[in-house]
Every structure is written in C-alpha cells, then in structure tokens.
Amino acid sequence: MAIRPQARTDVNRSAILAHLGAHGPASRADLARALAVSPALMTQLTKDLIAEGLLLELEHSPSQGGRPARMLGLVSTAGRAVGVKVVADHVAFVEVGIDGTMVRSASEPFDASASTVLADLTMLLRRFIGGGGSAPLLGIGVGVPGSVDRQGNGLVDSTQLGWHQVPLGATLRRELALPVIVENNVNALAIAERLYGVGRQYENFLVVTIGTGVGAGIVVDGVVLRGSAGGSGEIGHIPVADDGPLCSCGNHGCLESFIGEASLVRVARGRGVIGQQSGISALRAAADADDAEATRIFSEAGHLLGRTLAGIVHTLDPEIVIVLGEGTAAWKHWSYGFEPALRSSLIPSRRGVAVAVETWQDESWAQGAAALVLATPFDADDVAGDQGRLVRERLVEQAAPQAGLEP
Amino acid sequence: MAIRPQARTDVNRSAILAHLGAHGPASRADLARALAVSPALMTQLTKDLIAEGLLLELEHSPSQGGRPARMLGLVSTAGRAVGVKVVADHVAFVEVGIDGTMVRSASEPFDASASTVLADLTMLLRRFIGGGGSAPLLGIGVGVPGSVDRQGNGLVDSTQLGWHQVPLGATLRRELALPVIVENNVNALAIAERLYGVGRQYENFLVVTIGTGVGAGIVVDGVVLRGSAGGSGEIGHIPVADDGPLCSCGNHGCLESFIGEASLVRVARGRGVIGQQSGISALRAAADADDAEATRIFSEAGHLLGRTLAGIVHTLDPEIVIVLGEGTAAWKHWSYGFEPALRSSLIPSRRGVAVAVETWQDESWAQGAAALVLATPFDADDVAGDQGRLVRERLVEQAAPQAGLEP
DNA sequence: TATTCTTTATTTAGTCCTGAACAAAGAGGT
DNA sequence: ACCTCTTTGTTCAGGACTAAATAAAGAATA
Structure with missing residues (x-):
C-alpha cells in the first residue's frame, strides 16, 4: 500500500524520455508539470540526460509572456524497438524509432501449431533484427491473441493459436539476449493508443x-x-x-x-x-x-x-x-x-x-507490440517487472560511453 | 506518471493505523513487510505514533526461531467514524471504532424526494453524532445509490433517489465541520470487503x-x-x-x-x-x-x-x-x-x-460507508483528495496534545 | 523608457526514506 | 555451557526529492 521510492530516479528519467517520445519536444517546465515533479528535480535529471547524450537542447521557443522556454528533444538515434504480431498463420514485424515512428516492416508465413514454434519464431525474429539499423535495440515487444500471465514471465495461453502455457517470453529472452515483453495484442494496442493515439x-x-x-x-x-x-x-x-x-x-x-x-x-x-x-x-x-x-x-x-x-x-x-x-x-x-x-x-x-x-493499417498490431517496449519507461508501477528495468538500463547504458562523465 | 513523494509520510503513518485496524496487532517487522517500506523507516514512524498516543506496545509474541517480536496495537480510543446509508425512504447510521467494529446504530425515516433533503439529513446526522462516544470523530462516510462525481466534491446523481447533481458532500461538510466522504454504496461495500472481508x-x-x-x-x-x-x-x-x-x-x-x-x-x-x-x-x-x-x-x-x-x-x-x-x-x-x-x-x-x-446484515450498507473514512489512510493514490487529508489530520492532531512533544 | 508582471531555470537547505552495519534476543544443536 | 542460526529492531551515512529563494529573460503597460 505504501509508496516504494527506490526505483524513482530510474522511473523519472525514463518517464522524461517517454514523454518526449510521445508528445514531442518540451521545455523543462512543461516536463515538470506533466510528470508532476518539481522544477528543481527536472533541472537535475535533464542535466544528466543531456550529458549522457540522450537529450539535446533545441531552439528557444517564443515567449508567452515570460522567459522563453528552452525546448528539449530526444536524440533520435538513442534507441529503437521491434514489435512482433503473432497469429495462427503468419508473423509481422516492425521496427520503430524511439519516438514511435515506423522505420521498416516485414511479414513472414508461420505455423503457430507446429511443434517447433518457438525455434521458428526465434529464427524469424533473429533474421529481422539482423537487418536493422545501427541504433541500439532496446527490446522486443510481442503481441499475441490470448492471455499472458505475468508479463515478466511471458507465459501464453491462446485458444486461437492453440497454445497452452507456452513460455514465449522466457524462450525469446534466453535466445536473443534482449529484453522481451509479451502481452495480449489488444492490450498492446491500448498502450499504443495511450502513448500515440x-x-x-x-x-x-x-x-x-x-x-x-x-x-x-x-x-x-x-x-x-x-x-x-x-x-x-x-x-x-x-x-x-x-x-x-x-x-x-x-x-x-x-x-x-x-x-x-x-x-x-x-x-x-x-x-x-x-x-x-x-x-x-x-x-x-x-x-x-x-x-x-x-x-x-x-x-x-x-x-x-x-x-x-x-x-x-x-x-x-x-x-x-x-x-x-x-x-x-x-x-x-x-x-x-x-x-x-x-x-x-x-x-x-x-x-x-x-x-x-480510427483508420487501420496492416502494421498496426505490430506497432502496438513495439509500443510495449517504448512504454516501459512510463511504467511507474513496474508492471513490466524485470524486463522493464532491462529496457531502461539499455536505454541509459548505451548512451553512457559517449558522454565522458568521469572527471 | 511519476511518483509524487510529498505526502508520503502522512500516507505511511496512516497506512500503519489502517493496517492495524484491519488486521489486528502486528510487529514492526510485519508492518514493514506489509507496507513495503524499510524496517528502518518503520522504527522511526512507530516511535512517533507511540509518542503521540495512537499506538502502544503490547506483549512480546513468542519467538519463531529468532528474536521475539514486540507487537504493536491501536489505541482504540484514538478515533471513531460514522457511516450513513441513504435510500429513498430512510437513512441508517452506524458508529464504528477505529478498528471497524460496530459500536451503535440507528435508522430514521426520511424522504429523499423532499425539497429539504439536505437540511433533513444534516439534522438527523447531527442528532446521531450528538449521542456518540467521547473518542474523536474522524469523519462521516456516506453511501448513496448512484454515482458520485469527485469524492472530494460529493456531487450525487441518482435515479433511485431522484437526485441530479446534489452537492451532498459540500453541504454536509460545511454544516458539520467534519471530513465527509461520499461514495456510491456498492463501492463503499467493496472498500469494506477489501479492508475487513x-x-x-x-x-x-x-x-x-x-x-x-x-x-x-x-x-x-x-x-x-x-x-x-x-x-x-x-x-x-x-x-x-x-x-x-x-x-x-x-x-x-x-x-x-x-x-x-x-x-x-x-x-x-x-x-x-x-x-x-x-x-x-x-x-x-x-x-x-x-x-x-x-x-x-x-x-x-x-x-x-x-x-x-x-x-x-x-x-x-x-x-x-x-x-x-x-x-x-x-x-x-x-x-x-x-x-x-x-x-x-x-x-x-x-x-x-x-x-x-456472504451473510448480510441490515447495517452492512452503513458499515460499508463508515469504511470509507477508515480506508482513507490506505488511500496512497489520494483518491479521496482533500477529505482524505483532513481525516488523516484529525487522526493525528487529536492525539498530539497528550503527547508533550515540545522540548 | 522605466516599471511591473509572467514564465523559465537554477541554487540551497532541509526532509523523507533506504541500505548496510550492528545490536538484541531467542531457538537449536553439539 | 557454547556456538551458530534466525528473526527483530536500531543507528547512521547518504541519495532522492521538495520548497523556497533567486536569477534570467522577455511581454505588457504606462
């Protein structure tokens, strides 16, 4: 019942990134208001993020009766995410930038009832990732038609796919060595709607x-x-x-x-x-x-x-x-x-x-799945558990080298 | 999205009280685990609460393989709450102790469609409160069959009562000078189930x-x-x-x-x-x-x-x-x-x-309403808003005088 | 042009909470 | 009796965050 403050900094740091990704550039004051933290903290956090190369200061925005705001924007090369839609007869992939825009997509035939489903999916996914950009891959979001027990676990039950307690999350995670977030496909879409729609x-x-x-x-x-x-x-x-x-x-x-x-x-x-x-x-x-x-x-x-x-x-x-x-x-x-x-x-x-x-595109399901990864920074309640923490770590770690923080 | 840490102490303090009320005496270690805070903090908070006369140390509980726990219990005279059930033709009142047990109850005929509803209800409520015990009254919970816009506001819409945007909460609060929490009666019951059932x-x-x-x-x-x-x-x-x-x-x-x-x-x-x-x-x-x-x-x-x-x-x-x-x-x-x-x-x-x-008693509706008041300490998300804060303040303020905290 | 107002950003002092180390108090085995 | 293990509770140094004061930078107004 009580509030756990341990993971606050991490959550706040990535909430900034997610907000900028979802809503576009914003001033420190805007961010402080949107995330309900003090301006003082926002100054501190953004200073770090800028030093780490994840954020950059943009032009001044015209004043609205007071000191003009210095807008902050995401460094778009800071990360990318892959979304996967799994249905009975095929899988669809999309790669999105850290701001949620689609970079590329693909679709492959697939047999969800095959005994080798997990190996097949791993193979297809590995191939798609291999053809990707140079920006660090933050994680994989997978949308499935069925229920997913704990997201961190990724145990899937699906009558549509004929799956019963399939350990999709754990398998992909082990094989790909990346954060993997598995979720019901409609829930993934809801997250995408919340972020971008x-x-x-x-x-x-x-x-x-x-x-x-x-x-x-x-x-x-x-x-x-x-x-x-x-x-x-x-x-x-x-x-x-x-x-x-x-x-x-x-x-x-x-x-x-x-x-x-x-x-x-x-x-x-x-x-x-x-x-x-x-x-x-x-x-x-x-x-x-x-x-x-x-x-x-x-x-x-x-x-x-x-x-x-x-x-x-x-x-x-x-x-x-x-x-x-x-x-x-x-x-x-x-x-x-x-x-x-x-x-x-x-x-x-x-x-x-x-x-x-809303208008519907073929890639929407997979884009919703990708939103799972990009939404984890928003996840103050830590629903995504360990996988959410891993996404955050990747987002920060990959940027640290080019920063030169050590004195 | 981010976590607001300002009201934490208040919330944690009263989460302790609510937990003890709902679950009976517990050790500091139990409380720290139940509320997911550090043992260190629990030591601090309980020290204050004991000094303020809200908590007291009970007997040692027998050891289970380690140092025996010193149990902490509520000082039962620390507060009471009143619950009100409003229906078309009558109102029912109950008074409960801080631990949720019923102290007394009453029922009065009432006409929800009268033009003087608010005055009538205020009068009946004032009379019931007047006959109450000496423990400080923390607040009034009111359960109504209908929807309540913002709880802090207490604006009621009810087809069953024939009410449209009736400012029940604001009126009672002004007239009685007490925290008043208005809520749909079934939601109140759900809160009671969560706390005690x-x-x-x-x-x-x-x-x-x-x-x-x-x-x-x-x-x-x-x-x-x-x-x-x-x-x-x-x-x-x-x-x-x-x-x-x-x-x-x-x-x-x-x-x-x-x-x-x-x-x-x-x-x-x-x-x-x-x-x-x-x-x-x-x-x-x-x-x-x-x-x-x-x-x-x-x-x-x-x-x-x-x-x-x-x-x-x-x-x-x-x-x-x-x-x-x-x-x-x-x-x-x-x-x-x-x-x-x-x-x-x-x-x-x-x-x-x-x-x-579950077995049903006549007073259950009103007892659910009383739970609204006793649950506010649990309300980490501050749904009850200002009224929740007031309940917390009353719970702490009334105990302060007998404490002698000033050096 | 000088004054006041508004909004943005930073600095500083202090609060809340945690982790880690440590002390306390018993159970259980040798 | 003595050592080890377990659980409870406390102390202390430090991190995260805030509120308040302050600076910065322009708009509005007279």
Whole structure:
C-alpha cells in the first residue's frame, strides 16, 4: 500500500524520455508539470540526460509572456524497438524509432501449431533484427491473441493459436539476449493508443477491436487493466444469447460467434450474398455496392456490438470507446446498427459517451507490440517487472560511453 | 506518471493505523513487510505514533526461531467514524471504532424526494453524532445509490433517489465541520470487503449486490475502480434483451428490470405465487416451502445473473466474485440457476473463478460507508483528495496534545 | 523608457526514506 | 555451557526529492 521510492530516479528519467517520445519536444517546465515533479528535480535529471547524450537542447521557443522556454528533444538515434504480431498463420514485424515512428516492416508465413514454434519464431525474429539499423535495440515487444500471465514471465495461453502455457517470453529472452515483453495484442494496442493515439487525451478508455475475433483493452487511470491473470478484455466471449452458434471456446452464444469475421462470412454464404469461396472482402464489396442483405449483416453485427458495449460502458464508465481492427474497414455499414443500439441501451447520464473509429493499417498490431517496449519507461508501477528495468538500463547504458562523465 | 513523494509520510503513518485496524496487532517487522517500506523507516514512524498516543506496545509474541517480536496495537480510543446509508425512504447510521467494529446504530425515516433533503439529513446526522462516544470523530462516510462525481466534491446523481447533481458532500461538510466522504454504496461495500472481508486476500475482485437494485463494485490491484465520473459498476443496467420490461432508467431490457426485487415480486404476483399485497419475503417463504413456481422465479433470476456475470468476468478477469445484498437471503434458490449459467458461459480458463456469498446484515450498507473514512489512510493514490487529508489530520492532531512533544 | 508582471531555470537547505552495519534476543544443536 | 542460526529492531551515512529563494529573460503597460 505504501509508496516504494527506490526505483524513482530510474522511473523519472525514463518517464522524461517517454514523454518526449510521445508528445514531442518540451521545455523543462512543461516536463515538470506533466510528470508532476518539481522544477528543481527536472533541472537535475535533464542535466544528466543531456550529458549522457540522450537529450539535446533545441531552439528557444517564443515567449508567452515570460522567459522563453528552452525546448528539449530526444536524440533520435538513442534507441529503437521491434514489435512482433503473432497469429495462427503468419508473423509481422516492425521496427520503430524511439519516438514511435515506423522505420521498416516485414511479414513472414508461420505455423503457430507446429511443434517447433518457438525455434521458428526465434529464427524469424533473429533474421529481422539482423537487418536493422545501427541504433541500439532496446527490446522486443510481442503481441499475441490470448492471455499472458505475468508479463515478466511471458507465459501464453491462446485458444486461437492453440497454445497452452507456452513460455514465449522466457524462450525469446534466453535466445536473443534482449529484453522481451509479451502481452495480449489488444492490450498492446491500448498502450499504443495511450502513448500515440486518441488515448493521449484520456485517462479512462476502452479499445475495442473487431476482425477475426473481438477483443477489448481497458485503460483505467492511464494504466492498462490486466486482471488477475492477464485475462481481461475477453469481450468476444461475453454470452449474448442462451443458444447460438458454437464458438471456438466451446460455448454457445458468445459475442464473437455472432459478429466475428468467420460468422459474418458464414451467414453471408448461407444467405447467398457471396459465393461459397468468397470471404469478408467480398461481403464488404457487396455492402459497398448497396446490397441490402449485405448491409443488413453488418448492421446486425453492429447492433449486437452496440448493445454489448453499452453493458461494458455501464460497468466501467469510460470517457471514450475507440474502435479498431481489420473490421473497421466496413465500419460505415456496422454503424447503422451500432449507433442506435449503443445509445438506446445506455442510461441517460452515460448516453453521450464518445466513440472514435480510427483508420487501420496492416502494421498496426505490430506497432502496438513495439509500443510495449517504448512504454516501459512510463511504467511507474513496474508492471513490466524485470524486463522493464532491462529496457531502461539499455536505454541509459548505451548512451553512457559517449558522454565522458568521469572527471 | 511519476511518483509524487510529498505526502508520503502522512500516507505511511496512516497506512500503519489502517493496517492495524484491519488486521489486528502486528510487529514492526510485519508492518514493514506489509507496507513495503524499510524496517528502518518503520522504527522511526512507530516511535512517533507511540509518542503521540495512537499506538502502544503490547506483549512480546513468542519467538519463531529468532528474536521475539514486540507487537504493536491501536489505541482504540484514538478515533471513531460514522457511516450513513441513504435510500429513498430512510437513512441508517452506524458508529464504528477505529478498528471497524460496530459500536451503535440507528435508522430514521426520511424522504429523499423532499425539497429539504439536505437540511433533513444534516439534522438527523447531527442528532446521531450528538449521542456518540467521547473518542474523536474522524469523519462521516456516506453511501448513496448512484454515482458520485469527485469524492472530494460529493456531487450525487441518482435515479433511485431522484437526485441530479446534489452537492451532498459540500453541504454536509460545511454544516458539520467534519471530513465527509461520499461514495456510491456498492463501492463503499467493496472498500469494506477489501479492508475487513474476504477481499483482504484478493487484489482483483468483484462485489455484486442483489436486492432492490443490482450493482457491482470493482476492485483492481487492490483499489476500487470508479470510472471516469464515478459511474462504474452500474451492472443493473446492462442490456440483456432487446425487448423487456421498462426499467427505472427509461430503457427496456436492463438486467435490473428482470432480477431486481420489484421485478421478482411483480412476476410472482402475476403468476399467482403470492398475493397482490405481498412482497419479497412472501416469495422467499414460498420458495423455502418448496413452491415450484417460486423456486423457478429465483432460479430464472439466478440464471440471468450468472450469464451476465460471466460476461463481466470475461471483461475484468477477477479472482473472485463476492455476492452481497438483501437478496442473498434467498441465495439458495438463486444458486440453482446461477451456478450452471455462470460456469457454462465461461471460457475454460476462467471456469474455476471463485464465488463467495456472504451473510448480510441490515447495517452492512452503513458499515460499508463508515469504511470509507477508515480506508482513507490506505488511500496512497489520494483518491479521496482533500477529505482524505483532513481525516488523516484529525487522526493525528487529536492525539498530539497528550503527547508533550515540545522540548 | 522605466516599471511591473509572467514564465523559465537554477541554487540551497532541509526532509523523507533506504541500505548496510550492528545490536538484541531467542531457538537449536553439539 | 557454547556456538551458530534466525528473526527483530536500531543507528547512521547518504541519495532522492521538495520548497523556497533567486536569477534570467522577455511581454505588457504606462
């Protein structure tokens, strides 16, 4: 319950770096206010960071009625991070700079059910890292569709991948000798939203993804809620009907079994909207072409999603719901059912909850995973544990040599 | 994001008091471990607290292989707190000692819809306080059925009471010149569970109340989740059907409109199980007497509750669900529907989630409210804001005179 | 132009807390 | 009886952080 001050300096140092990465250059006074520390401390800390080559002083910013601020910026060569998205049939990689911008990306076929998954993934990852830039690699973030017990441990359970207690984190860490942070992919996305997206302006929000599956990342007071065993946000398995299609989890009537991509395609085929070999893109094309049945399928899905999210909004009281995922490509069609269902199911005081739908890119999942690494400096509660400490150490150590601190 | 160390001493001092209140006497070494501070600091802090008359050294506890521990205990006369439960037609008061044990209680008729609510409540509260013991009154905790914007502010919105932005906290504080902490009643109960109940052993749990309404208190990492505007836990208004009875919130198909006390009674009357003038106790009596229709009504309610809670468990991943409230008197009958519905709706990895049903007393709501005051010392994140600080000050100030600290 | 105000940054003295060394007090084995 | 081990509690030097005073640098105003 009490506050542990031991790791404060480290946390504050890297909070500065993360803030600059997420929000761009800022003055010492800005930083002190943003991180809620005294200006005096900020002077001290930034002096060290500048001496170590991680920060540099930029131009003076024009005065706003007082002494003009000397802006501080990140030295962009101070580090990079790699993000990995793992799904059943392929893995995607991205490399990002310390400020979160994407440098390069790649995608490789992959069989998550192979007995050699861990060796395969290690190999692919090693190859991708090898082709990287010269900036020191701070760590690897891995996003998986499933629950991750302790992040520091990286034990993965995933029905989608067919994994049960797979020691992904420990293995990669040993093989690559780098900090590795494993996290549920939607939670990773929530962290990315918090750092770089709409979530910057909110402390309490919900990230909902639609696509193959349906998931949620929950941010409460600025921190991702992981639950007792990293299993929060499994909203795809919220029961929405007593009977219903069989879900991949073995139950009947889960939300995902109604509005997951597979279900939409199945229904569309059944109703003859698309051919037996066609997929979700054909259904979207049909809806785009104003096919009444196709738009109805999306609208029905939107209705069910809206009604379910109303329940979650009542439970958690977020400021905003951010919708993401491959499925947002057809959001226009979802929204006809979604908006009325959501609003009419909310109690009056909650009816105005904001909803944002963001554009989706192929690399978004992997970029979210990379954010895991770049977010660890923010991690005042030390959720990332040892791996977070290692990332911080790498960030500082690599810069020290060029500093010449010794007298 | 960074850690603010200013209020640490205060927080640590009162964390000691709260820990002793919640867990009974403990040694300095125990306290240092429990609060995650150094033994050195514990020595210092307890020295001060003993000198101020808030703590006293008890007998040595028998050695367990090393130097025997000198136990420390609270001076029980160091403070008391008053808890208030507000509902539409009456208010209930309790006075508790600093260790959370109930000293006395009272209940008064009350009209929440009167134009003079605030004056009425102030008067009743003043009368109750006047009859109290001699120990210094640390503050007043008030539990209301509705959402409370900022606790420090105490602005209440409640459909059940017909209140809209009622400045309950500010008014009581001004009139009584005491720290006042206003909170949603289920959240207050969750705090009480965390301090004194089953929740002591868990960091992530759900408190669900059934009775007139249906509500939830959510505890994440040991802290009550309040949402963006204190409106979390309104699970009574989760939509469970597209059509359904009209709910007090104006929507159709809310969970509460199916399994709230009023609904159960309405259905029972409609099916001729109980007389048109009879209430919930008659329905329970019928079920106790093995009336098939009566047991079915409870079982159906249990089914719906179980299915809905499965969704919340998927969303939040708690370790345990604690069921409380007036409705638990008939839990035996609920459980026939509840258990199968809950388990069969959960994904395999979550199927073992624990469920605890606690015995319910009339004073429980008010005792939960009193816990608001006694929990403020625990409040390292300073959620209670100014009022929390005031409680701490009163706890320390009142003891100072008898200490003779001045040299 | 001189004065006042506002905002930024640094220095200084002092507080809170920790780690490490040490003292205290018993259990358990020889 | 004596030594070793374990656990509790205290003392002390030092680090992290703050508040307050001060300096710096320009805007606003008269």
